[in-house]
Amino acid sequence: MSCKPLRTLGCSPNVKTLRLILGDQLNAAHSWYKEKTPNVHYVLMEVRSETDYAPHHIQKVCALFASMRRFAKALESAGHQVTYIALDAPDNSGFEGNLQRLIAEYGIERFEYQWPDEYRLDQLLQRMDLGIPTEGVDTEHFLTKRTELAEFFKGKKTYLMESFYRSMRKKYDLLMVAGEPEGGKWNYDGANRKKFPKNVVFPEPLEFAHDVRDIVEMLDREGVETIGNLDEERLPWPTSRREAQEVLDYFAEHLLQQFGTYQDAMHTDDWSGYHSRLSFALNTKMLHPLDVVNRCIAEYRKRDDIELNQIEGFVRQIIGWREYMRGVYWAHMPDYAEKNALRADRPLPSYFWTGETKMNCVRHSVKQSLDHAYAHHIQRLMVTGNFALLAGINPDELDRWYLGIYIDAFEWVEITNTRGMSQFADGGIVGTKPYNSSANYINKMSNYCSGCHYQFKEKTGDKACPFNSLYWHFYERHREEFGKNPRIGMAYRNLDRMDPEQRAKIMQRAEWVLENIEEL
Numbered sequence: 001m002s003c004k005p006l007r008t009l010g011c012s013p014n015v016k017t018l019r020l021i022l023g024d025q026l027n028a029a030h031s032w033y034k035e036k037t038p039n040v041h042y043v044l045m046e047v048r049s050e051t052d053y054a055p056h057h058i059q060k061v062c063a064l065f066a067s068m069r070r071f072a073k074a075l076e077s078a079g080h081q082v083t084y085i086a087l088d089a090p091d092n093s094g095f096e097g098n099l100q101r102l103i104a105e106y107g108i109e110r111f112e113y114q115w116p117d118e119y120r121l122d123q124l125l126q127r128m129d130l131g132i133p134t135e136g137v138d139t140e141h142f143l144t145k146r147t148e149l150a151e152f153f154k155g156k157k158t159y160l161m162e163s164f165y166r167s168m169r170k171k172y173d174l175l176m177v178a179g180e181p182e183g184g185k186w187n188y189d190g191a192n193r194k195k196f197p198k199n200v201v202f203p204e205p206l207e208f209a210h211d212v213r214d215i216v217e218m219l220d221r222e223g224v225e226t227i228g229n230l231d232e233e234r235l236p237w238p239t240s241r242r243e244a245q246e247v248l249d250y251f252a253e254h255l256l257q258q259f260g261t262y263q264d265a266m267h268t269d270d271w272s273g274y275h276s277r278l279s280f281a282l283n284t285k286m287l288h289p290l291d292v293v294n295r296c297i298a299e300y301r302k303r304d305d306i307e308l309n310q311i312e313g314f315v316r317q318i319i320g321w322r323e324y325m326r327g328v329y330w331a332h333m334p335d336y337a338e339k340n341a342l343r344a345d346r347p348l349p350s351y352f353w354t355g356e357t358k359m360n361c362v363r364h365s366v367k368q369s370l371d372h373a374y375a376h377h378i379q380r381l382m383v384t385g386n387f388a389l390l391a392g393i394n395p396d397e398l399d400r401w402y403l404g405i406y407i408d409a410f411e412w413v414e415i416t417n418t419r420g421m422s423q424f425a426d427g428g429i430v431g432t433k434p435y436n437s438s439a440n441y442i443n444k445m446s447n448y449c450s451g452c453h454y455q456f457k458e459k460t461g462d463k464a465c466p467f468n469s470l471y472w473h474f475y476e477r478h479r480e481e482f483g484k485n486p487r488i489g490m491a492y493r494n495l496d497r498m499d500p501e502q503r504a505k506i507m508q509r510a511e512w513v514l515e516n517i518e519e520l
């Protein structure tokens with residue numbers, strides 16, 4: 001079977017063709033839909049292999065199924081032939097069984113699909129033998145080809161995101177003036193690390209109120225295991241391209257102005273700050289990444305109250321980090337899913353599933369994830385991810401958690417962020433050093449520590465913040481991996497300069513924390 005894009009969109013009008021649309025391929029602008037021919041039949045299906053590969057957040061399953069159902073209806077209204085197979089349809093027998101049945105039923109002579117973004121599904125479709133000519137086509141969503149990043153970094157051990165990002169800015173001519181970065185600098189991160197001020201009034205996120213009782217009832221009846229909370233009459237996520245566009249407009253008009261400034265800030269009274277909450281709409285392809293950045297750049301050009309650091313920070317996330325993570329995924333799968341460079345093997349503490357811990361930062365980040373199926377990047381990276389890294393949590397268990405709990409979690413972007421950026425389990429492909437910190441950083445960027453059972457300044461004693469002793473224990477136990485890394489030289493110099501008695505006490509406290517990790 002070939003993986004080349006089809007020469008013509010669609011097959012010969014006389015060949016009866018079945019086209020599969022996966023749940024994260026809701027791209028209404030795909031060239032598949034430009035023509036309507038009676039010989040082309042589309043199919044979308046809800047299948048147990050997708051609901052069951054991790055325990056997913058109830059909002060994630062409902063948002064995906066509701067969006068798929070709307071997409072199918074919209075295609076049908078536009079005159080296409082569509083079969084929608086609900087999870088509880090009596091003859092639903094999973095991907096392969098359903099396809100075989102439709103092929104026989106409609107006398108299908110050719111099968112087409114859009115290349116899946118997940119390796120698991122890519123393999124499944126490549127290996128499936130349906131007994132008819134089969135072809136995969138591009139999803140027409142990403143700004144880079146699957147192999148482009150690997151080619152860009154050919155021969156390099158570490159993939160430096162910044163150099164890739166600069167090439168993307170040039171390639172798409174975004175925020176560029178005569179071949180140079182607008183404002184003279186590529187990166188304005190230095191201006192983007194502010195804590196929320198004391199008297200902050202948090203912006204309201206734009207939420208919808210979809211009634212998904214029918215989907216929830218079906219999931220209950222079918223015994224699908226989910227996690228997290230949902231008001232069944234008020235699913236807040238966009239489930240159509242039009243709604244996704246509304247979230248984008250809302251972000252551009254009301255949040256972009258402060259996006260960069262408070263990108264890293266966290267607060268107990270807030271769950272999404274000035275973040276866009278566009279990841280679900282992007283990852284299901286309801287929105288195209290270029291449409292997103294162009295809409296925001298247009299807003300920046302139109303107004304004089306949006307600074308360059310805000311828009312540059314946002315553009316970097318979409319054309320930089322997002323495309324980069326996808327490239328890392330395709331360059332390193334399937335090995336990436338096995339990587340555990342730091343040999344982390346501790347089970348994931350139970351409070352990751354409940355939020356019941358005295359560590360205020362972890363409690364807040366987990367509880368809001370259970371309530372909203374969302375946490376922003378710094379909560380994922382510097383609270384839950386940081387704690388797991390310092391405590392040496394098994395990346396398989398952690399992957400399963402991140403893959404299930406977030407509305408936007410699909411393996412290509414989840415695993416690269418988790419194993420790569422957050423856990424250093426890839427041994428340094430994504431980052432040249434681990435993203436970790438003691439309580440100092442969390443206290444600097446949030447108000448979590450002031451309401452915590454633990455003392456953020458203490459390293460030893462019953463009330464000492466667990467992050468503090470674990471931070472030093474992490475470096476001590478990973479001297480072999482990081483001792484000679486020039487980017488971590490300062491940490492090792494501080495560790496080695498420490499009074500030996502104090503150092504022993506810190507290590508003792510860390511050992512206690514690790515042995516009693518469930519009690520924290």
Ligand code: FAD
Pocket residue numbers: 274275276277278279280282283317318321322323325375376377378380381385402403406408409410413414415417418421422
């Ligand atoms: P904003 O802060 O508004 O950013 C705008 C957009 O930029 C996002 O919608 C997203 O598409 C993109 N983006 C930003 N950072 C990243 C990044 N590091 N990698 C890829 N795209 C990025 N993102 C996912 O989409 N799915 C995941 O499963 C996922 N898992 C993560 C796991 C960990 C441990 C970490 C540290 C990060 C993870 N991220 C994941 C990246 C990031 O946290 C989310 O994209 C972001 O929080 C989504 O919220 P938002 O749409 O409000 O983003």
Ligand code: SF4
Pocket residue numbers: 358359360361362438439442443448449450452453454455456465466467
């Ligand atoms: Fe988290 Fe430690 Fe701060 Fe408590 S003191 S909120 S555990 S960093």
